[in-house]
Amino acid sequence: MKVTLNRVNENYHFEGKGASGIPVHIDNKTGDEVHGSSPMELLLMGVGGCSAIDIILILKKQRQEITSYKIEVEGKRKDLKSAKPFEAIHTTIYLEGPIDEEKAKRAAALSFEKYCSVSITLEGNVEITYDIFLNGKKL
Numbered sequence: 001m002k003v004t005l006n007r008v009n010e011n012y013h014f015e016g017k018g019a020s021g022i023p024v025h026i027d028n029k030t031g032d033e034v035h036g037s038s039p040m041e042l043l044l045m046g047v048g049g050c051s052a053i054d055i056i057l058i059l060k061k062q063r064q065e066i067t068s069y070k071i072e073v074e075g076k077r078k079d080l081k082s083a084k085p086f087e088a089i090h091t092t093i094y095l096e097g098p099i100d101e102e103k104a105k106r107a108a109a110l111s112f113e114k115y116c117s118v119s120i121t122l123e124g125n126v127e128i129t130y131d132i133f134l135n136g137k138k139l
């Protein structure tokens with residue numbers, strides 16, 4: 001896997017592209033005019049996107065109908081030398097539809113424990129937790 005980043009302006013705005021060729025804008029969040037997400041926001045989006053794809057794929061294979069899917073991902077950072085890496089990431093998954101509760105719980109567990117390459121890459125360095133809400137009810 002390979003990505004490229006090209007600087008767009010004289011500051012910190014970059015356009016990144018992977019194999020799909022679809023651009024992603026990356027920027028430093030400290031400026032007045034921000035043109036993209038920060039690298040740390042993109043990392044959180046990677047965790048959320050990876051698990052969302054897994055969970056939807058698993059539930060679809062089990063013939064579960066998902067009428068709505070939303071995920072919120074929040075990272076807690078710590079000071080380490082000059083950096084501020086994540087020490088914990090918590091995701092909250094909101095599913096809607098006629099979905100079996102046990103299948104929803106199992107799909108999330110499989111994603112975070114076995115399939116999500118992003119979460120597994122962070123394993124050992126970042127505590128990753130999650131909650132699931134199905135049709136407004138916390139599982």
